[in-house]
Amino acid sequence: MSNDLNKDVRKFIYDHLYSFAIPPTPEKIMIKFKKDREEIITVLVSLHDDHLIVFDQKIKKIMIAHPFSGIPTSFxxxxxxxxxxxxxxxxxxxxxxxxxxxxxxxxxxxxxxxxxxxxxxxxxxxxxxxxxxxxxxxxxxxxxxxxxxxxxxxxxxxxxxxxxxxxxxxxxxxxxxxxxxxxxxxxxxxxxxxxxxxxxxxxxxxxxxxxxxxxxxxxxxxxxxx
Structure with missing residues (x-):
């Protein structure tokens, strides 16, 4: 997977959080970059492994993109x-x-x-x-x-x-x-x-x-x- 795609996806996640206060779904990322599910999940796992986001592989959800939370909290x-x-x-x-x-x-x-x-x-x-x-x-x-x-x-x-x-x-x-x-x-x-x-x-x-x-x-x- 190209490093450029990783960078672009990470930026898209942060831009989405900035604009809407929630992270994008994998499907939204797939549409944005015209990639299939396997490719995007691979990117999200890679970003997680690099400690750039927190991606829950079981439920396929971006939980954290520090300092943003992907779910409601008391902060x-x-x-x-x-x-x-x-x-x-x-x-x-x-x-x-x-x-x-x-x-x-x-x-x-x-x-x-x-x-x-x-x-x-x-x-x-x-x-x-x-x-x-x-x-x-x-x-x-x-x-x-x-x-x-x-x-x-x-x-x-x-x-x-x-x-x-x-x-x-x-x-x-x-x-x-x-x-x-x-x-x-x-x-x-x-x-x-x-x-x-x-x-x-x-x-x-x-x-x-x-x-x-x-x-x-x-x-x-x-x-x-x-």
């Missing part, structure tokens, strides 16, 4: 153009600001008490956060994220409305204790990994480049080994 991101998108997790709800290159409003919930959380991002910064004490917790070590990427994204990267509520949640779920990721580091990682996702020639940063970025911003130790 809702509204753009200045009145589009509403779903992110897979707390991190991706912030990352959509960089992918869309637009001001966004995030609506989410505390993973412990279910109270509403609201953020506004503009000019690569979080300019409003309600409650101000809101934090982000990563449950899974970085080296395990792609072992089960859907579980990682949909279940393990969450907002908490305060450190107190995170601590209460960990008391109930001690095996799920992970790491807090400060806002400044989330913003740097989001820009590093997601800023050029809408570009045809987007290239996913290598493992070595990602390691260097982790180290540069102080994400060190066993949890961040990849």
């Amino acid at each position: 809702v991101v509204k753009s200045s153009k009145d589009m509403k998108y779903y992110a897979t997790c707390a991190w991706d709800s912030i990352a959509l600001h960089f992918t869309l290159e637009d001001d966004v409003e995030v609506e989410a919930y505390c993973h412990y008490c279910n109270d509403e959380i609201r953020l506004i991002l503009s000019n690569n910064q979080i300019v409003l956060k309600i409650p101000e004490e809101t934090i982000i917790h990563f449950q899974e070590p970085a080296g395990k994220w792609w072992d089960d990427i859907m579980n990682t994204c949909f279940n393990t990267m969450n907002y908490f409305c305060s450190k107190e509520h995170l601590e209460k949640w960990i008391q109930k779920n001690p095996s799920k204790a992970g790491e807090l990721v400060p806002d400044d580091k989330i913003l740097v990682l989001s820009q590093f990994l997601y800023k050029n996702k809408m570009n045809l020639d987007y290239v996913r940063p290598s493992v070595e480049q990602t390691k260097e970025k982790f180290n540069h911003i102080g994400l060190t130790g066993e949890f961040w080994k990849i």
